[in-house]
Amino acid sequence: AAGVIQSPRHLIKEKRETATLKCYPIPRHDTVYWYQQGPGQDPQFLISFYEKMQSDKGSIPDRFSAQQFSDYHSELNMSSLELGDSALYFCASSSRDRDSYEQYFGPGTRLTVT
């Protein structure tokens, strides 16, 4: 079965640079979520989109923005990168047609800021 696709899988950036992470949800899923997971930490919810509109917002820094496009893929844009932004970034997707809150996670993008 098709899973959530994230690209790139690894990314190295320097401080103050920008980064763009991409997420391709499972086909026919209409909702995408972004999570940040620091080393040894639990995933922290950043933001979500449903039908291309922002649906919920968590602990996303003002330096970050995201959007969902007409083909339902989503991009997380990160500017003025800081060392503390080094983490695993996961995208998850789900379908609101299903009577479930189950979110399917992608493999993640490992961002390293030097």
Place this chain on the structure above:
Amino acid sequence: GESVGLHLPTLSVQEGDNSIINCAYSNSASDYFIWYKQESGKGPQFIIDIRSNMDKRQGQRVTVLLNKTVKHLSLQIAATQPGDSAVYFCADSGGADGLTFGKGTHLIIQP
């Protein structure tokens, strides 16, 4: 703030034994709980979920128990196998989109 948490950061069990991983939650409005398994370098993988109107739910080799009185959630894994080694997270969906994850428990399987 309200959060979902796990009691033990590490749990070591013998292969073939049953494992029980615990989680305490504080958000009384929580109506849906999920257990995820995360292997090193991978994304969280759905194991089992339970709604607040249920006390127990069983899957393949896994059982989730919910005690709303004491706000406690547990994941039982029967006949633990080497492939069960991972970090296990409970998560809460209190009606909003984002899941609130608890601190993970690292399950170690001893041969």
